Amino acid sequence: MRIVVLIKPGGELDETDARAVEAALHVARRRIDVSVSVLTAGPKNCVQALRAALALGADDGVHVRDDELATHDVLALSRVYAAALRYAGFELVLCAASSEAPNLSAIPAMLAERLGAPLLARADSLTIGGTDTDEIIAVCDEGGFGGGGGGSGGDGGEGRGWLVERAAEPPVVVSVGDHAPEPRYPPFPRSRRGTPEARQNPDA
């Protein structure tokens, strides 16, 4: 099973993207036959975000280099992502559901539309069905749905949202929500050893 995590274009790994990588690794831990790739598209400096994602534990990274690609042009960006995904193949695409930068939160739905894959939106947790099935199960945060028809959703008050457990057969697009587990950054004890702080508190 090939899991592809989309990384936002930019020089730094976004916290929300890091959560998506963590969710992918969470799935990958349960299975032997899983590879986790990270994919980004954009100018040269995107490779740094890609490296940070690899440091979190992704297996390989793909950088579609295009210095002209504007970050906020989600129509073009989703087209590039979709083309790259079709080329590389995928069973599960993970993408952060929210973004500090404008427009990018629409990417998961645009990809689902382009790839003709079901969308599990704003997933808090993600599992694979079992050993004999590849079904993806996600608990989706359908906040603000009630009364928010047509999309006035953001104002969904207390008790109006739903947590819905959804299942879909791969290939699937999943957007990873803000309540997904935090990424576990690898500790670097060796690199701290020589620092003044480490020398003062050797136990820390």
Add this chain to the structure above:
Amino acid sequence: MPLVDPVLVLAERGTDGDGIDPAAGPAPPTPAPLSPAARELLTAARRIGTPVTAAVSISAPPEAADPAHDLPKPADLPDLGGPLDLAGLSDLADLVRRISPRAVLIPHGPVGEETAARLAVRLESGLVTDVTGISLGGGEIHVVQDAAAGACRIATRLCGPTPVITVRRGAFPAETAASAETVAPARSLVQQTTDIDAPDAVPPPARTVQAARPARPTRVLRRRPKSETGRDLILDTADVVVAGGRGVGSAEGFSLLARVAAVLGGCLGGTHTTCELGWCPEHARISLPGAQIRPRLYLAGGVSGSVRHRAAIRRARTVVAIDEDPAAPIFREADFGIVGDLHQVLPALLDELARRTTPRPPAPDPPALPTSPEPLTSPEPLT
């Protein structure tokens, strides 16, 4: 009849806040008036052209339908379809192609954004989301968006045909209800009403076999209202957290803590023990694993301070602890410690807070968040 600079507005029919009772009936015979969100959208649309309304009615999820909340697990429970179902989306795309509006305006939100995203892909037109400002200049639409949580604003010029725009709720104060309601239907020369009905609470089976469903729909296994899981309180980002431990004594004792939390404008949490005892909901567990909090003020009542709990509150700025045992480990973490029975200390604290807040009636923000914990120093501080 040709339209002059039409702007397609995806407007939801009023089901909330309009005095329309959502439970009035499954099918209102007359079109309901537009919702407040739709009126805001029409206001925004009027800045760049003539609004044309596509009415959408999406019924609310089955809030009253299943009191048991956890539905049984039938594999064939059909999907509620999240946004507009895809048949409706095709209609919408066709409508846009037919009238080729200057822009399509959709209210921003989880549902609106997904609809906008899918529509933009179908039309191959540009998409800007969560717009807070919109204007017309030189025949092109200019929009303003917030970025980095409002730290900066981005102005964008849209040059492609028929951009899809989702508009932030509240960014455009709706013009007076009267003018909005009279002007909009008059101006929308073609009352384009694409009724896109989402399935009802328990959709009839006919709905699920309709064409233009996604080839492989998602399957709903379970559905819980968020209020039940208490998602509305978000411990990890709360500014003030009030938590109780085994020393609270009972589930009823937590209501006292909840009152304190409400007065301080904070969230209520509990230790892992109280969650296991069922006094406190599982989602409010402050522990490892559990919520790791970083409030400015953390008030612990009856919390002894296990290693796991202290690890979870490590990033709290000011810790105030109330416990009967002076040797409780929580006092090692606390900036202010009170040795005493929380059932006496907390009511006294509530009285004092009430006394301090009442002399200032025109307080703009009702729960004044204490930035410094001086008011909480006790008559008998622990050293």
